[in-house]
Amino acid sequence: MTERESRYDAYLEKNRRYLWNPFTQMKEYLHDEPLIVERGEGTKLIDIKGKVYYDGNASVWLNPHGHGRKELNDAIKEQLDQIAHSTLLGAANVPALDLAERLVGITPAGLNKVFYSDSGAAAVEIGLKIAYQYWQHRGESKRTTFISMKNAYHGDTIGAVSVGGMDLFHATFEKMLFPTEKVSYPYPYRFQGTEAECMHAALAELEQSLQQNGECIAGVIVEPLVQGAGGMIMMPAGFLKKVEELCRDHGVLLIADEVATGFGRTGEMFACDHEEVSPDIMTLGKKLTGGYLPVAATLTTDEIYDAFYADPHEMKTFFHGHSYTGNQLGCAVALANLDIYENEGVLEHVQALSRFTAKKLRQIAELEHVGEVRQKGLMIGIELVADRTSKAPYPADxxxxxxxxxxxxxxxxxxxxxxxxxxxxxxxxxxxxxMEEMIAILAQAIAEVTV
Structure with a gap:
């Protein structure tokens, strides 16, 4: 046994004895020679055996610029010479203020206040609580219900799970959740119709829910343009804008969950930008820090913020926060991350690369057991089917x-x-x-395994 193999076995034993991995069936994982990463370089990961892999998952969708990016490393080192962390509760700090200003400058018009957290799920949880409390301060105490989409995913905290719609992840916790209104997502496989028919049906369902329950609805939460964890399901063009219009017509808040879609993933800085949608609340995470540190943000309008702006005795304070909220190291690297977007034409590169990728994905779309290839920017889902003609799925087992x-x-x-x-x-x-090499690997893997 080589030294690398011996080292791998030692760390595998540590994984077996001490670590519980997220979203992982541990019995299967430990039986299947787990990947143990030692370092990363650019678009590659290197395991402790020295084998090199493309990081085709961007480390759970959050690394835009590659591993070991010098500008981001330097930003953290420079901030460390100042201070690593101080509380944002009743105080502020320089990087958090600078980042808030930058975020307001790049997000859709009207989002002028930033509330920090440490994960996308927490950002969603905060958005829901802000929306709920906003209506209480407005004297509309009946507005306690949220409308969300079937098959949606918004995170794993209780509020985020409550507005989620994936039974695989959420059914176990049903009795812990608060009730929500679920409306259909416009997708042909769900409605068995054309894209236009699906869009019309979904909008009619949402409008009916708003008409029947409008005075009780606090907000509508949606993943703009793409349902990510739900299977990379794409919205028809124009649907998001219609959702915004319905929210405005019925006086409810629109919450856009851009945790997965934000920061260039779809080809614009935010998915809402494709249709010039300005939500009342937007949640951000993942690529905010360039994949380095856990910082997330919830942005709101001045109107929402002002509903909480009062004298202490009025008890309108938003009582929510995290110990590491607005962490200086995280905010400093987030600022450096945004500099890269601004200075290196990242969005233009994504747009050009998306067109190139679409052409190369045709070889995968033509494979016998590929039912559909779905793409928006660099968000891609490849659906495998047992029968290409009928789109019959493989048995779950x-x-x-x-x-x-x-x-x-x-x-x-x-x-x-x-x-x-x-x-x-x-x-x-x-x-x-x-990209060409990664797509070739995917094509080979699909062709070999599905045969």
Missing amino acids: VGMGKKVCRRARQLGLITRPLGDVITFMPMLVTSEAE
Whole structure:
């Protein structure tokens, strides 16, 4: 046994004895020679055996510029020489204030106040609590219900799960959740119709819910343009704008969850930008710090903020916060991350790379057991099916998505499945040559395993 192999075995034993991995069935994981990462370089991951892989999952969708980016490393080192952290409760700090100003400057018009947290789920939780309390301060105490989309995913805290719509993740906790109104997402497989028919039906369902329950609705929460964890399901063009219009017509808040779609993933800085949508509340996370540190943000309008702005005896304070809220290291690296977007034409690169990627994905779309390839910018889902003509799925116990991802890893590409949908979320910095190589690996893995 080599020294590297011996070291791997030692760390695998530590994983077995001490670590419980998230979203992971540990019995299967520990039986399947887990990946143990030691370092990263650019778009690559290197495990403790020294094997190199493409990071085709952008480390759970959050690394835009690659591992070991010098500008981001330097920003953290420079901030460390000042201070690592001080509380934002009843105080402020320089990087948090600078970042808030930058975020207000790049997000849709009207979002002028920033509330920090440490994860996308927490950002959603905060958005829901702000919306709920806003209506209480407005004297409309009946507005306690949220409308969300079926098949949605907004995070794993209780409020975020309550507005989620994925039974696979959420059904176990049903008795812990608060009730919400769920409306259909406009997708042909759900409605068995054309895209236009699906869009019309979904909007009619949302409008009916608003008409029947309008005085009780606090807000509508939606993943703009793409349902990510739900299987990379794409919205029809114009649907998001219609949702915004319905919210305005019925006087309810629109909450846009941009945790997965934000910061260039869809080809614009935010998915809302594609249709010039300005939500009342927007949640951000993942790529905010360039994939370095856990900082998230919830942005609101001045109107919402002003409903909390009062004398102490009025008890309108928003009593929510995290110990590391507005952490200086995280905010400093987030500022450096935004500098890269601004200085290096990241959005233009994503737009060009998306067009290149669409052409290269045709080889995968033509494979016998690929039912559909879905793409918006660099958010990509490849749906595997048992029968291409009928779109019949594989039996759940086959685990075809996992098998394909396992083979892709053997070939040098790391990504994860959502059931039998292979997610492909390459880093935004990816070159055309790297993209071509990754797609070739995916095509080979799918062709070999599905046969």
